[in-house]
Amino acid sequence: MPFFLRLFVILFCLFASPPPYADGANPGFLVLNYHDILEEEEKVPPFDRIAVNKQHLDEHFAWLKKNNYHVIGIQSLLDAMSGEKPLPPKAVILTFDDGYLSFYTRALPLLKKYHYPATLAVVGSWLEGKNTAGVKPLMSPEQIREAMATGLVEIASHSYDLHHGIAANPQGNELSAVTGRLYSSEYEEYEKDEDYRKRIFQAVEKSADQLFQLLGVRPRVMVWPYGEYNAIALEAAKAAGMRLTMGLNDGANTLADVGAMKRLMITDDVNVKQFAEIVKNQRGHLPLRVAHVDMDYIYDEDEEQTGRNLNALLERIKASGANTVFLQAYADPDGDGNADELYFPNRHLPVRRDLFNHVALQLRTKAGVKVYAWMPIMAYKADVPLKWFVKEWREGGPKPARHIYTRLSPFNPEARQYIGEIYEDLAKHCDFNGILFHDDGILSDFEDVSQPALDVTHKVWGLPAEFEAIHASSELRLRWAQHKTEWLGQFTDYLTDKVRYYRPYVKTARNLYALPLLKPYSEEWYAQSFPAFLKHYDYVAIEAMPFMEEADDPKKWLTELVKKTAEHPNGLDKMVFELQAVDWKKQQDIPMNVFTEQFQLLKKLGAKHIGYYPDNVHHDQPKLDALKKFFPVANVD
Structure with missing residues (x-):
């Protein structure tokens, strides 16, 4: 062999x-x-x-x-x-x-x-x-x-x-x-x-x-x-x-x-x-140590430079102690979170370069890590009919959603098939260990009011046919949100099935915003729920990013995050806490003493799976010397 x-x-x-x-x-x-x-x-x-x-x-x-x-x-x-x-x-x-x-x-x-x-x-x-x-x-x-x-x-x-x-x-x-x-x-x-x-x-x-x-x-x-x-x-x-x-x-x-x-x-x-x-x-599985990697950092128009970037990444990941990589499978050069192009052959979007399968295999064989394909759920800049997209209620009627994520509606049958075919093509041409569903899987309390979504809301869920009637009642708004949460979960189950047809071993993870965990009533604004995610996915990757959330006391905020997770059966076994390596609001790297302190705090509080985003191979952030000291876990196999 x-x-x-x-x-x-x-x-x-x-x-x-x-x-x-x-x-x-x-x-x-x-x-x-x-x-x-x-x-x-x-x-x-x-x-x-x-x-x-x-x-x-x-x-x-x-x-x-x-x-x-x-x-x-x-x-x-x-x-x-x-x-x-x-x-x-x-x-x-x-x-x-x-x-x-x-x-x-x-x-x-x-x-x-x-x-x-x-x-x-x-x-x-x-x-x-x-x-x-x-x-x-x-x-x-x-x-x-x-x-x-x-x-x-x-x-x-x-x-x-x-x-x-x-x-x-x-x-x-x-x-x-x-x-x-x-x-x-x-x-x-x-x-x-x-x-x-x-x-x-x-x-x-x-x-x-x-x-x-x-x-x-x-x-x-x-x-x-x-x-x-x-x-x-x-x-x-x-x-x-x-x-x-x-x-x-x-x-x-x-x-x-x-x-x-x-x-x-x-x-x-x-x-x-x-x-x-x-x-x-049966070999109790290791705690995950996750490096969340942007393929856009590895890609270069010069293929030789791409190769050099990849070699640097492989050396870095292998030395860091990471055992899992969440690897971007879509291209987002403008950084708005939407898939402009893809890094694998497919029938719908442009291919920036056929690169994902190569990088994933190199990471698995040379760095010895599991690789999850990081993919949007709905956020694709697709040349498709406008009726396929999520609509929000504005100015007395349904209008194109203004969110930074340009999302195809999970209620539209053609849009669902379109996204399903993208996932099918990913699995057909690439080999990987899991899927990370991107954080674009949200619907606000004003979304989705496209006609297919309203039809499901009324005919399937038994809620009023008129948006105003739903929004006038706090009880109806929450019920609407809970239904949307489950709908999105079932949609990702559909996408997982498309992948498992070709890659039956894959695990699943999904990004979760912090607020729906800390304040469950905010499900109304996100259509996200930790209990629902626990039901649908092998892992839940929460954005454990206190500076992004402008927390007054980051330690207290992280402590509450772990505490709320532990309140749920199997919560700590399935939660991946993703720390931030960059303070995007200040446009600067998180100091390593702060990053390390947060990591150690999570471990002390009982967090089992810990990762970070983003990993920047070009200017060594987080610092490799520090990662090597505290990131690895003992191999219990």
Whole structure:
């Protein structure tokens, strides 16, 4: 497995799931993943992070037995799905990827020793001796048949020829052949939808046919190379008879997850104590340390200068201790918060440069961080009919909204589809870990009074059809705001679904203004609510910016912000406090002693996730030397 893709999949292992056995009536199950198995004397540099010492594997198996885990095979899972026989408590499935010879010589004897079933995923083209340059010694077809004949080993497809990277952008970066779109440097164009779909379906079907010819039975399980899949790949697997598939996201499973199971990849040759911690806790996720980055700071008309800017950013982020980057995916050269252009191919807005995928991948592989695509919800400077935009009530009737954000209305069906297609194109062409929804997702107490919005207000929500009637009543104004808050939340759910069709692993975060948290009645003016955000997003990124809010006492203000957050169930677990690195009102950087003091105060008060905006690589703000001292968190994995 190439290093960049190896690191790529390891980055998936960052989020915990609920304990798998919390509900005794519907027990869950874990899937553990191994690759190459080494003898102790073979552990020499450069170390392979996904290889495991045979002695450690033996100790892992013994620990499972001693602690009453039940190792089950695929048939037991199918029996549970059909209702024939329930899963045993503390069920575990063992998987081994790639079909290395070490499975036959080292893992299989241990499986026989403990009488543990396992699933072995093999790559079709490798079985034929193709594309094996740099690949470790592999099992022969005869050895695979012999392993299956033991009755302990299920042979799964690991695709026919998708276990590699493909050039997926103009810069030549490689992404998984399963989810990446081929980029032709000769024609300067991406693989078309129909060509991509045909390539995936053919590769999956060819693997299933090949294994049938080799083994006499069709594979029942697809194990996605590098853990990468999307809705099209899942459809291809199902069409080829493999309704069970496996990715590489950490966490536990229930029977509802069998279409795309999570797997705990065992990395770094963990000893039995570390293994026990992984199995019991599924790698509790790290506190986030977020650097919020403007792509506009990295972009330059001179591509060579862009490269220098990016290299400086990579060095800075890696050294800073940040583990997450909120990265701007849209261009806003005039700084008004609206998307003038985009940094990825799309069907609606100009492309400033096809840059987001390249920068995101470099950050993930070279700086070792998660990357969230920072995107507007509604604020697009689009050449579309005026009726698509948010309207405010002014001078006795609906007029174009005067807010600095030029927002398309989430109530207009054409506008919703337009924005949805932008998000769809982002996910189709770029690979990233999450989405940060921009702070443009607001509607005032005079918005939205476009005709589609008023129709929903009256016909769906049962409020008066006339704006004046709503606005005359404080009770109706609040009800109107609450409905709008939920409408915006459901609209971002729609956008998330568009992304997850192609990138099913992504997490979500949304910017929240401070006032709706500090004074919940201000929902009327924003259509924002912390409880509503907790329901819709994995994280909420609040603007913890006392100077922007002109707070008389910044420390007291931040203290109140944390206190109000903690009043909500899971509030501190999901809130990202974003400090400001610049005082925009004074047009000057926040002094580092003030910035550091605020960071330490947030930590002391119990804030778990902390970030800052903006990160300015050009004049070292916040100061890197200071960030390195207090920003990192210990890696608990």
